Amino acid sequence: MVGLLSNKIIRDELKPGDHIYSWRHAYLYAHHGIYVGDGMVIHFTRGAGQEIGTGTVLDRYIFSSSPSHPSDTxxxxxxxxxxLDGVLSSCIDCFLSGGDLYIFQYAVSPVLFIAKARGGTCTLASSDPSEDVLHRADFLLKNGFGIYHIFKNNCEDFAIYCKTGLLVFTSISVGRSGQAASFLAATSAIISSPLRFLTTSFSGLAAVGCGMYCFSRFVTDIGVRRDVTKVPVESLVARSGIDESDAATEADKKE
Structure with a gap:
C-alpha cells in the first residue's frame, strides 16, 4: 500500500497513465516511466543500454545499467x-529490470513531501487526466523528447512532463526531476550554507543541514516553483526538447 514509508505497488493496481519507477544500483537512483496499459511502459533513456548517465567515463562504473535481457537473449x-536511446516502449519486466515496482505520487501535501526526504518519489504538482498523460507519452514515443541531460532532461523529467505538461523555461536552473533537485539540495546543505558557521555542535550542524536540504527541495519542486509553464506536447521539438520561443510566449501569457 502506498503510504508514508513506501510507494510500492503491485501490478494489478496499475492504471494506464500512472507514473511508475523502480530503484537501481542499491537505491542509488530510480528509473521512471509512464504505464500505458497492456503491460507496457513508455520511458526515456540515455541510450547504449544506459538509463541514466553523465556522458563521462564515470558512466561505466556508476551509472551503467544493463538491460534485463542481454542482446544475445x-x-x-x-x-x-x-x-536504443530516447523514448522507448518496453514491457514492464524489461522496465523493472528485476527491481520492485513503485508509483510516483502527485498533489501531495507539503508535510508529506518533506517527510519523504528522498527525492524522485512525489511532487506537490497535480496530475492531468490520464487521457492527456497517455497522449503526451504516445506523442513523445513517436517524436522524441530532446537530448538526454542528467540534471535537466532525464527519465523523471519525461514522466513528470507527461503527467503535468509543465516545462521549465529558464536555462539556469535544474529541471523537474526530484532526484536531481535532491542531489543539488544535499550538496548545497553540506558545502554552501553560511548558516553552518552559527553552531559548532553536531546536533546543531545536523539541524541546519536538514533544514537547508528540506527548504531547497521544497522550493525546487515543480508544484511550487514559478519558472514553469504549461506547454502543449505538439510544441515540443524532438531534437531540442522544447521550442524556447513557444515557452517564452506561454510564460508571458501567464504574467
Missing part, C-alpha cells in the same frame, strides 16, 4: 533494446 516481447 533479447526479450521475446520487446526484442533487443540494448542499443
Amino acid at each position: 533479447p526479450c521475446p516481447q520487446c526484442g533487443d533494446q540494448s542499443s
